[in-house]
Amino acid sequence: MIKEEYKQMSCSDIGTRCGFQVRAKSGDEIMEHAKMHATKAQGMKEVWPETEMKIKAAIKTVSVDMSESVPKESILTTRQDFKFK
Secondary structure, eight states: OEEEEEEEEEGGGGTOSOOOEEEESSHHHHHHHHHHHHHHTSOOSSOOHHHHHHHHHHOEEEEEEEOTTSOTHHHHOBOOOOOOO
16 A cells, blocks of 8 residues: 555534545645635635634644555545535
8 A cells, every 4th residue: 555645624623513524735725625615615705814724723634545546636635515505
């Protein structure tokens, strides 16, 4: 097995009752997806600086087992499906 490090953040890590989780190669990618989730799925008009700080603090590094048969692009970013209103 090949292991690679990714960044990961879950809404539950910042104290919300939401199943959203994102995993990406960089913290910037995490922030981009988390902000998109907050505005589209959570209905926020903007992401306040306090919320951004909580998200950044919740980002952690995880080790992911990479299989030779799994294309790297398929693991770069994972997230739950957004429910658009």
